[in-house]
Amino acid sequence: MNNFFSKIKNHKAQNLPFVLYSKPNSNRIIGLLQQNNNLHTVSDFTEKGFVFASFDEKQLILIPENESEIITSEQESVEINLTEINDSGFDVAAKKQYEDLVAKGIEAIKNDEFKKVVLSRSESVDLAEFDFAVVFQQLIQLYPTTFCYCFFHPKVEFWMGATPEQLLKANGNEFETTALAGTQKANSEVEILWQQKEKEEQQYVTDFIIKRLREVALSVNVTEPYSIKAGSIWHIKTDISGVLNENSTLEEVIDTLHPTPAVCGLPKKKAKAFILENENYDRTFYTGFLGELNSSLASSAVSSDLFVNLRSMQIQENKAILYMGCGITKESIPEKEWEESVNKSMTMKRALSIKAV
Numbered sequence: 001m002n003n004f005f006s007k008i009k010n011h012k013a014q015n016l017p018f019v020l021y022s023k024p025n026s027n028r029i030i031g032l033l034q035q036n037n038n039l040h041t042v043s044d045f046t047e048k049g050f051v052f053a054s055f056d057e058k059q060l061i062l063i064p065e066n067e068s069e070i071i072t073s074e075q076e077s078v079e080i081n082l083t084e085i086n087d088s089g090f091d092v093a094a095k096k097q098y099e100d101l102v103a104k105g106i107e108a109i110k111n112d113e114f115k116k117v118v119l120s121r122s123e124s125v126d127l128a129e130f131d132f133a134v135v136f137q138q139l140i141q142l143y144p145t146t147f148c149y150c151f152f153h154p155k156v157e158f159w160m161g162a163t164p165e166q167l168l169k170a171n172g173n174e175f176e177t178t179a180l181a182g183t184q185k186a187n188s189e190v191e192i193l194w195q196q197k198e199k200e201e202q203q204y205v206t207d208f209i210i211k212r213l214r215e216v217a218l219s220v221n222v223t224e225p226y227s228i229k230a231g232s233i234w235h236i237k238t239d240i241s242g243v244l245n246e247n248s249t250l251e252e253v254i255d256t257l258h259p260t261p262a263v264c265g266l267p268k269k270k271a272k273a274f275i276l277e278n279e280n281y282d283r284t285f286y287t288g289f290l291g292e293l294n295s296s297l298a299s300s301a302v303s304s305d306l307f308v309n310l311r312s313m314q315i316q317e318n319k320a321i322l323y324m325g326c327g328i329t330k331e332s333i334p335e336k337e338w339e340e341s342v343n344k345s346m347t348m349k350r351a352l353s354i355k356a357v
Helices: 002-013 092-110 132-142 196-213 250-257 268-278 334-352
Strands: 018-022 028-034 049-053 060-064 068-074 116-126 147-152 158-163 166-171 174-185 217-222 226-230 233-244 289-295 303-308 312-316 319-328
Touching (some): 002 018, 002 028, 028 060, 092 334, 116 268, 132 147, 132 158, 158 334, 174 319, 196 217, 233 334, 319 334
Antiparallel strands (some): 018 028, 018 147, 049 060, 049 289, 147 158, 166 303, 226 233, 289 303
């Protein structure tokens, strides 16, 4: 394991692109170490490698398999000494700004502009010391049921995350996806009770995905919604699978799904326009998607395994920019949504060993 990360650190020291990732419920870590600093992009989703796409899909970055050294390792359960990082404390101004944004979204919903909108915020935290290999291993240990990754390209950005949401898994004409929404902080209660707001929010996502997939699929199968835990947060999840039409392309399916109401809203165009006009910052790769594209690294068959870029952070020299968002419906309460965003920020803060406020 030490040799594995030493090799990656040496690669990073040469300012060369790479990606590390571990799939949900897997101990296997896969690394693609690009052997040059060329900036490759996806044009029609027939490419082979690891894709890293922005929310608006204007940036579709590819680390190609044929220009990368591919290395793997097994994650070991090790004791990690985390450096304490000073938290900036309770940010009153940020709280008010976000609650005002949520209130504006609720007002727009009540005015029938859209049914749901996902509103997000960013938060900057200082890094006294930062070792991406240590933080990456900590993410895997803290959140084994998520897709954990570390992505670097000198001409793009440096990102890390642990996302619980799959966008699409496609193998031939068979596909799998999920509808994930609703958030509740884990506590000692054995049974998770969901309010109408969370149920409604998750149903919006499910209905949207099913409706859109039926445009490109021969069959669509849907499970009953169930509760799933990702770290210290519970979500409502529905599994969706089926068979695509013979003439459906991967590009069409991704375009059909992304962005889902889980990261944007419903109707999609109106919600997205509201986000771009009112969030007052550029999400870039947050709520975009990432993962294996036409790859055979995880199995003998060529498949694509893509995830939504949630619970993520951007690393900039001596600071980390954390991103978190909440689904807003007419039942939302601004202060509750702020609290939910704080709970979500703790996903990355725990990996950085930042104390909770």
